[in-house]
Amino acid sequence: MGPAGASIGTEIKITPAAVNPFAVKSVTAEDGKHISFHIEKKSDAGGPHFILYVSNTRKDPGRYSDKIILATTSIISPEITVRVFGIIREPAAQE
Secondary structure, three states: OEEOOOOOEEEEEEOOOOOOOOOEEEEEEOOOOOEEEEEEEEEEOOEEEEEEEEEEOOOOOEEEEEEEEEEEOOOOOOEEEEEEEEEEEOOOOOO
């Protein structure tokens, strides 16, 4: 959520459970009209994980929703769905 013209985005950390390790095969959006995204594989003391970066691309005020679908190598969770909701307000008035 934010004013039109502002940089609006977020990061989502996805950590596979030790009992269900997986890799991400592909990342797609259901619509993709108002968002951009990419994913990176990381590793630290907590083990391997993924960071999904999502940014707004909508220029005009309004609302939208979308889904990002991650296809994985997991038999238990072959797809992970991340819901995206955006509320773009009028730009702040400048004095």
